[in-house]
Amino acid sequence: xxxxxxxxxxxxxxxxxxxxxxxxxxxxxxxxxxxxxxxxxxxxxxxxxxxxxxxxxxxxxxxxxxxxxxxxxxxxxxxxxxxxxxxxxxxxxxxxxxxxxxxxxxxxxxxxxxxxxxxxxxxxxxxxxxxxxxxxxxxxxxxxxxxxxxxxxxxxxxxxxxxxxxxxxxxxxxxxxxxxxxxxxxxxxxxxxxxxxxxxxxxxxxxxxxxxxxxxxxxxxxxxxxxxxxxxxxxxxxxxxxxxxxxxxxxxxxxxxxxxxxxxxxxxxxxxxxxxxxxxxxxxxxxxxxxxxxxxxxxxxxxxxxxxxxxxxxxxxxxxxxxxx
Amino acid sequence: xxxxxxxxxxxxxxxxxxxxxxxxxxxxxxxxxxxxxxxxxxxxxxxxxxxxxxxxxxxxxxxxxxxxxxxxxxxxxxxxxxxxxxxxxxxxxxxxxxxxxxxxxxxxxxxxxxxxxxxxxxxxxxxxxxxxxxxxxxxxxxxxxxxxxxxxxxxxxxxxxxxxxxxxxxxxxxxxxxxxxxxxxxxxxxxxxxxxxxxxxxxxxxxxxxxxxxxxxxxxxxxxxxxxxxxxxxxxxxxxxxxxxxxxxxxxxxxxxxxxxxxxxxxxxxxxxxxxxxxxxxxxxxxxxxxxxxxxxxxxxxxxxxxxxxxxxxxxxxxxxxxxxxxxxxxxxxxxxxxxxxxxxxxxxxxxxxxxxxxxxxxxxxxxxxxxxxxxxxxxxxxxxxxxxxxxxxxxxxxxxxxxxxxxxxxxxxx
Numbered sequence: 001x002x003x004x005x006x007x008x009x010x011x012x013x014x015x016x017x018x019x020x021x022x023x024x025x026x027x028x029x030x031x032x033x034x035x036x037x038x039x040x041x042x043x044x045x046x047x048x049x050x051x052x053x054x055x056x057x058x059x060x061x062x063x064x065x066x067x068x069x070x071x072x073x074x075x076x077x078x079x080x081x082x083x084x085x086x087x088x089x090x091x092x093x094x095x096x097x098x099x100x101x102x103x104x105x106x107x108x109x110x111x112x113x114x115x116x117x118x119x120x121x122x123x124x125x126x127x128x129x130x131x132x133x134x135x136x137x138x139x140x141x142x143x144x145x146x147x148x149x150x151x152x153x154x155x156x157x158x159x160x161x162x163x164x165x166x167x168x169x170x171x172x173x174x175x176x177x178x179x180x181x182x183x184x185x186x187x188x189x190x191x192x193x194x195x196x197x198x199x200x201x202x203x204x205x206x207x208x209x210x211x212x213x214x215x216x217x218x219x220x221x222x223x224x225x226x227x228x229x230x231x232x233x234x235x236x237x238x239x240x241x242x243x244x245x246x247x248x249x250x251x252x253x254x255x256x257x258x259x260x261x262x263x264x265x266x267x268x269x270x271x272x273x274x275x276x277x278x279x280x281x282x283x284x285x286x287x288x289x290x291x292x293x294x295x296x297x298x299x300x301x302x303x304x305x306x307x308x309x310x311x312x313x314x315x316x317x318x319x320x321x322x323x324x325x
Numbered sequence: 326x327x328x329x330x331x332x333x334x335x336x337x338x339x340x341x342x343x344x345x346x347x348x349x350x351x352x353x354x355x356x357x358x359x360x361x362x363x364x365x366x367x368x369x370x371x372x373x374x375x376x377x378x379x380x381x382x383x384x385x386x387x388x389x390x391x392x393x394x395x396x397x398x399x400x401x402x403x404x405x406x407x408x409x410x411x412x413x414x415x416x417x418x419x420x421x422x423x424x425x426x427x428x429x430x431x432x433x434x435x436x437x438x439x440x441x442x443x444x445x446x447x448x449x450x451x452x453x454x455x456x457x458x459x460x461x462x463x464x465x466x467x468x469x470x471x472x473x474x475x476x477x478x479x480x481x482x483x484x485x486x487x488x489x490x491x492x493x494x495x496x497x498x499x500x501x502x503x504x505x506x507x508x509x510x511x512x513x514x515x516x517x518x519x520x521x522x523x524x525x526x527x528x529x530x531x532x533x534x535x536x537x538x539x540x541x542x543x544x545x546x547x548x549x550x551x552x553x554x555x556x557x558x559x560x561x562x563x564x565x566x567x568x569x570x571x572x573x574x575x576x577x578x579x580x581x582x583x584x585x586x587x588x589x590x591x592x593x594x595x596x597x598x599x600x601x602x603x604x605x606x607x608x609x610x611x612x613x614x615x616x617x618x619x620x621x622x623x624x625x626x627x628x629x630x631x632x633x634x635x636x637x638x639x640x641x642x643x644x645x646x647x648x649x650x651x652x653x654x655x656x657x658x659x660x661x662x663x664x665x666x667x668x669x670x671x672x673x674x675x676x677x678x679x680x681x682x683x684x685x686x687x688x689x690x691x692x693x694x695x696x697x698x699x700x701x702x703x704x705x706x707x708x709x710x711x712x713x714x715x716x717x718x719x720x721x722x723x724x725x726x727x728x729x730x731x732x733x734x735x736x737x738x739x740x
Contacts, residue, residue, distance in 0.1 A: 221720055224724060248540060249543075272460045
């Protein structure tokens with residue numbers, strides 16, 4: 001899977017797409033399984049939108065234009081195969097992330113060569129989420145691990161929270177404290193806040209796909225409770241990642257050196273208030289919490305690539321504090 | 326309004342309403358005699374239609390300071406007087422306060438927060454002029470909650486875009502120690518406990534520098550470090566009668582409150598000093614412990630650069646090390662990986678005096694608390710697409726059975 005370039009995979013999928021002619025966004029009678037299709041369409045749309053922006057740096061100029069305006073073409077082309085291809089590239093991203101993580105666990109501090117993507121040429125910038133690292137000499141070899149994803153979705157129907165709390169085992173509802181039902185599921189281990197307007201917030205997932213799956217499960221629970229829940233506007237609102245640079249950092253010196261080179265990026269180090277240093281990076285717009293132990297927490301991302309990019313931006317600065325050993 | 330009547334002078338009937346500099350006048354067109362002027366109102370009906378100018382539209386509001394602002398400025402000035410700050414600080418703090426209160430972020434907040442805003446402006450001013458004022462002091466003066474103060478301070482920093490330099494430890498030492506009662510002659514304090522201020526400040530400063538070199542200060546609250554350092558300095562200047570005095574009693578004598586982390590900082594400082602003492606040639610003969618090493622702090626500080634290099638291995642990434650060894654001549658030190666080459670070390674073959682050196686790392690890395698490491702995401706979960714089919718049985722496990730619902734209804738009596 002990793003040896004294949006995303007380009008080759010896309011071409012394979014294009015050959016398979018002719019089987020699918022139905023545009024899934026037509027109205028389909030409500031029944032538990034059929035409801036998947038409209039959801040899939042909107043999800044594919046959002047997925048493909050997100051991913052097509054990510055692929056912007058890859059040279060796919062000879063393929064038919066798949067821009068945001070071409071929604072119709074998009075939807076008709078999107079079938080199971082294309083979806084698999086997109087998910088395949090996503091999973092290769094994750095695989096590479098896993099690969100990096102496991103190998104970085106076994107070889108602490110050693111620089112990792114970037115996983116092979118031979119089909120994609122050098123124009124890949126570090127921003128591409130296909131591989132989180134660039135060339136071997138530049139990269140930190142450390143990949144931030146995602147710890148929490150917060151997403152929202154609109155179920156598009158008014159909900160009776162008391163009813164839900166009565167009929168669901170995994171729900172708690174205390175209107176005096178908070179005006180939403182707190183529901184939890186075991187797999188993926190997440191928590192959801194469900195409001196009476198039909199809006200829902202899903203937290204606790206460790207990846208975008210898990211968050212989406214969890215949100216769908218909550219929507220299914222609500223459906224089974226008798227409400228005509230839909231799955232509209234699924235959006236990831238926040239992603240939190242963390243990693244360890246494996247050497248201690250002199251936070252006081254970091255504040256001083258920062259004042260010399262950049263004024264736009266805000267740094268706040270108040271040991272009286274918080275033991276870590278708060279670094280508000282401007283591009284990408286991410287907040288990093290840097291601790292003396294070398295652990296870094298990155299938050300405020302809407303996309304995984306922002307976390308990787310932010311870490312790659314901060315690592316050279318932190319590396320300056322590493323004592324040569 | 327139609328002009329009525331006749332001109333008293335020339336008797337002509339042509340009267341005209343004219344305005345002389347916006348003042349209405351009734352003038353005779355023939356001879357120019359002014360019949361009446363300065364009429365404020367015309368008729369009753371006219372009065373009803375005219376509207377007054379509201380205060381919010383007038384210029385009066387802009388020129389006058391609002392009551393809230395006045396109160397806030399007074400509070401800032403009082404704070405500066407209590408803290409005995411120079412006059413220039415007061416002006417700066419007041420200007421910050423005025424700027425901040427105009428911003429929407431602070432204009433509509435609760436009164437409590439506005440009070441804290443004054444304190445934050447004073448704090449920012451002091452930080453910028455390198456006047457060591459701690460947040461704890463300001464909070465206690467304002468009777469403020471620490472978290473609320475923190476949030477107001479951070480938002481002030483962000484909104485006004487101020488660069489607030491860090492608290493300088495050296496200045497903090499001077500200010501903190503001058504509040505100690507031990508440095509002034511006092512009837513309540515026994516003579517052996519009194520100390521000269523200059524000496525105490527100098528030695529405390531050296532110990533605080535040592536602490537910051539050995540990672541004891543980064544990320545920690547500064548005041549407990551200064552308290553612990555002052556205690557060690559005070560003990561070491563006259564160990565005889567003072568060694569038996571514990572930290573708590575020292576703080577009581579000094580008239581300073583004992584911050585809880587100070588005990589831990591003291592312990593860490595003593596560990597560092599013991600490690601350094603093990604490298605000092607004329608101390609190797611002694612078996613030093615936490616009490617006795619205090620006597621030699623003067624020597625240790627004098628040679629601290631040399632001792633730091635020798636006492637701690639320079640590898641930063643030696644994270645395999647466990648606990649810090651207790652230095653005593655005969656104690657067996659825990660074995661560890663690569664021992665760095667030490668030049669001129671004739672003792673290398675001997676008893677593990679030099680055997681294993683602890684790396685110079687922050688305490689959080691030396692004593693990592695046991696944490697549940699989340700397992701790396703397995704390949705199965707990595708292949709998740711988010712669009713998998715969801716089985717009915719899985720969802721049904723989350724729904725209550727009818728019996729349960731009945732039982733719940735009875736128990737909770739849902740309205």
